Amino acid sequence: MDNDFIKAEVSKIFDETVKIRRDIHMNPELGFEETETSQKIKNILTECGVEIQSAAGTGIVGILKNGDGIVAASRADIDALPISEENEVEYKSTVAGKMHACGHDVHTAIQLGAVRFFAENKDKWKGTIKFIFQPAEETTGGAKPMIEEGVLEYPKVEYIFGLHTAPEIEVGKFGIKYGKMHASSDIFEIKIHGESAHGALPQNGTDAIVIASQLINYIQTIVSRNIDPREEAVITIGKISGGKAENIICDLVEMKGTIRTLSPEVRSYILDKMHNSVVKFVETLGGSAEVSVRNGYDSVINNDEVTAMLENNIKELYGEESIVKIDKPRMDVEDFSFFLQKAKGVFFRLGVRNEEKGIIYDLHHPRFNVDEESIRYGMELQIKNLINILEMGE
Template identity: 40%
Template sequence: MITKEEIRVKQDLAEQLYAIRKHLHRHPELSFQEFSTCAYIVSILEEWGIPFTRIGETGIFVDIIGENGEGPHIGIRADIDALPVQEKTDLPFSSLNGGVMHACGHDGHTTILLGTVKQLYQNKYLLSGRVRCIFQPGEEADGAAQQLIDSGVLENPDVDAMLALHLWPHLPHGTIGVKYGAITASCDDFIITIEGKGGHSARPHQSVDAITICSQILHALPTLVTKSSSPVEPVVVHVGKIQGGTASNVVADKVVLEGTTRAVTREARKRLESQIIELSENIAKAFGGKASIRYIESHPPVINNDLVTQALEASAIEILGPGKVVHLKEPSMGADDFGSFAERVPSTYFRLGTAQEGKPIYDLHHPQFEFHESIIPVGIEIFTYAILTRLQKGVEKSC
């Protein structure tokens, strides 16, 4: 069995990875525009002599085939896209692309996966089965993970389990956060178009006021959280945009509401959709108007599989020590499209802490978000050790 000392990231590789991270951070690209990022990843893999496969316009995956007999097919996902954020970190390797920034740590995720590819490829004589390392575009957009799945990234051969991490500024640097069950919420959007009948405010009885209907819907939507959902199950219903009306003395004939929902179970996610549609239509009808609802499914919740999570947690404890592995008390109501992978294969998604003592904490998507590069080897060692020890035995035998 491989020891934790054997998978430690050597200093020369670490220095190369730090340079890779700086390059990625300097040259961020938005979702589905990661052409230079993709070309750079390809250039690194070619330099290392590691075969790869292109998928879609900017996606890449690497299959590392073990030389130690048959075994499971494990997948690892890293997201490669950046955000439309103007960087304000003053780092010497700050973004050179105005208005675009790696404000969510995807430059770190990509670098960690590249390092994991190198480590696993060098140790494939110890590996049973195979590992598919997926560099995924478009995580910050809708449907990117699902597009890769539809393109067959989980097939030929079928992937048996998936892993992913996310840098997390709310845990101390080098700490691993694990969560059984839901770790992130679903994220769906809705657009409610309310149609009334326009008229003059002096004669309101001849009109149907879309703004009045809108106010009633706004008043009722929170009851889907407070009265229609379990008080111990987190859900969110939020309206963030309203457009309607033309003048102070005109009865509005149309109002459009735009909002989002979050849920940590598949059942609550579907329930919110049907409730929002039914509530809006019925309120509009009661006031003599009409409501049309466009409900846009985006990301499912990320629900961690117990066995894969146990394998990851046990491996992290052996690598870092028990004091460095934290059980997260509650899910994040943020979303990640890794949920599309987790819906199909047993998976775990964990947090890798980046908070440094004495330094201010900036949340994900903040223009001053940053992390220290020394976290990169930690992520690589967790992935490598979990795969080469427990997970290559098969998920059902991993613990």
């Protein structure tokens, strides 16, 4: 499809799409509470004649079928954050303590713009597109329950695209990375049991605080002395508590933390160490330990074939200077990872930064904002991504 045609069609719907973004921005909702946002999405999908399915409570899937061919998908997350907005803009959040501080309103608007494009230009493509509007990316994750409810099946999705606003990248540019892009994350809790005694008679007890202090050092050696230093992994102990009084030997210490890795093999190794070696280590010091781990998001690993297509699409639309090659993977998490385990796809970053307009603040900051021209770029590129994939089936 001609690039000029895509840009011309996007220009026709750009202003309306910006209005949609602002409306969503003004009315933020937290994970699995996005009832109004979901209804707004349904209304637009209905206007466009798109089949609608619900999943994971507030999640929505719009299905647009247009003859035989490849089944492709794009995903937008729709939830906001529990942050009070400090921007003084006409579309400032009207809900106290809630804000779209991660750009999910932008993701949703871009995807709705793409829906309108494909619904109005059925003579230009063949196949099936699933537009996935996912709840709760910021909390427990809506991707996995949506997948478990079959959003990638019937018909089965073969390719999928996702994007995220990038305040570190200038508007009009895109961040891409082959292979590993985001880390996995698991949350652990350790309870160290000792035996209480009077502080003047420490020999009569087992000090859980002393054990915990040594355990912290031991846990850090799991990465520094057991993992190949060329692998990416970090264990963070972010909370520790214990003790009842200044003159009592502590009998219980609780600590909580996270494990972040990029390799599934390294992740498995560390989790095994946490479940087994930590318990044995505490036992050698006279105490006992309970370890529990709550699995979080998996690593985002982009498909090389689809990433190469994305790179070429950016070059064709905007020139090579619009590509920002990301050298190192990010250690933050993104549950788009679960979609990439089921379909070939790529997750990329959409530049939204504009220093002249004061749009410089990072994600999750109360003054985070975007240059709304990024919505135009996001729509154009996602449309081209889907078009190129669908053309493979012709």
